Amino acid sequence: MVLPEKDRFKYLGMLLDRRMNPKIAEEHAVRPYTAAQSRISEFAKSHELKSRPHAMLWLSKVYGILAGMYASQVWGTVYLSEGSEFGSQLQKRHLFSLRRILGVKNSTTNWAVLRECGQEPLQIFWFRASIHQVL
Numbered sequence: 001m002v003l004p005e006k007d008r009f010k011y012l013g014m015l016l017d018r019r020m021n022p023k024i025a026e027e028h029a030v031r032p033y034t035a036a037q038s039r040i041s042e043f044a045k046s047h048e049l050k051s052r053p054h055a056m057l058w059l060s061k062v063y064g065i066l067a068g069m070y071a072s073q074v075w076g077t078v079y080l081s082e083g084s085e086f087g088s089q090l091q092k093r094h095l096f097s098l099r100r101i102l103g104v105k106n107s108t109t110n111w112a113v114l115r116e117c118g119q120e121p122l123q124i125f126w127f128r129a130s131i132h133q134v135l
Contacts, residue, residue: 025075030089033068037097040064056101057117065094069125076126085121086110094122 008017008024017024040059049055068090069076079088086092098113099106114120 022075022078026088026090029068029070029072029075030093032070033064033090033093036064036067037093053101053103057098057119060094060097060101061119064097065122065125068094069122069129072122072126072129076123077130079123080127080130085123088122091122 010016037060040056040063044050044056044059049059076088079085079091086095095110095113096106098117098119099108102108102113102116104113110121
């Protein structure tokens with residue numbers, strides 16, 4: 001049997017390209033996060049939670065973040081270095097969601113938004129996933 005030649009393929013749910021570019025896997029991880037945020041929004045609307053930011057923040061933290069973190073120990077390691085924690089598309093989408101929940105301007109600093117929400121940059125989750133692999 002001859003295997004077809006492809007530019008991209010899925011391996012254990014992670015999208016890879018022929019150059020093993022982690023950006024491809026990261027872009028693929030944004031999709032489940034966006035879908036989860038959409039489901040959270042629908043749930044909040046149907047349960048009248050839109051006016052309760054604390055409930056929206058918890059839903060985002062326990063459901064939204066985890067949806068986009070699959071294989072983050074592979075593609076997320078680029079963002080473990082200091083100063084690059086806000087470079088990922090997933091982090092940018094997450095911060096956009098938090099700003100929308102808080103009702104603040106897009107110009108509000110990333111750290112202020114995270115601290116107000118009691119959250120950390122996604123690199124903390126990536127770090128935990130990476131350390132878990134080592135231990």
